[in-house]
Amino acid sequence: MHDLYMLIEKIKKAPSMYLGRHSIICLQAFLSGYSVAKHELGDMPTKQDSDFREFPEWIRKRFNVQTSQSWANIILFYCEDESKALDRFFELLDEFIARNSSAEILGEGGLDVEQTVQVVRT
Numbered sequence: 001m002h003d004l005y006m007l008i009e010k011i012k013k014a015p016s017m018y019l020g021r022h023s024i025i026c027l028q029a030f031l032s033g034y035s036v037a038k039h040e041l042g043d044m045p046t047k048q049d050s051d052f053r054e055f056p057e058w059i060r061k062r063f064n065v066q067t068s069q070s071w072a073n074i075i076l077f078y079c080e081d082e083s084k085a086l087d088r089f090f091e092l093l094d095e096f097i098a099r100n101s102s103a104e105i106l107g108e109g110g111l112d113v114e115q116t117v118q119v120v121r122t
Contacts (some may be wrong), residue, residue, distance in 0.1 A: 004048040005097065007034070012090050024085035028072035058096050 011018045011027065019026035038049070045053075059071040063078065072085070075092065079085035 004034075004046065004052055008090075008093065015086060022086055023082040024072045024076055024079075024089055025082055027086055027089065028070060055093070055096055058099075059092065062092065062095075 008031075011030070015022045015027070019030055035049070038045070056071040059074050060066065063074055065074060067074065069077075072089070075088055076082060076085040079088050
């Protein structure tokens, strides 16, 4: 899997299948494992991998916090529970992707890559 945002879109549609439970902490662990596996296999980071590395700092700025806490813990702090925090992550990721530098990587459609493909086909 070389398309990080496509993988995250699949997780969004069936989080329990990929994460075990609907949890932002499980997502963070999954994405960390994904990153380590790619590194161990010698895969070079894609544009999306490099772009996503900016997400933690973007989250800190978005919530106006200066902390060493992870992006997942920051989002969780502002949500009622891990499940709602996961839903909020997907909203925030769409917002992150929509910023100018990411628009070229994924397109104008945000995280819903399949919808973008359908629009192009019609």
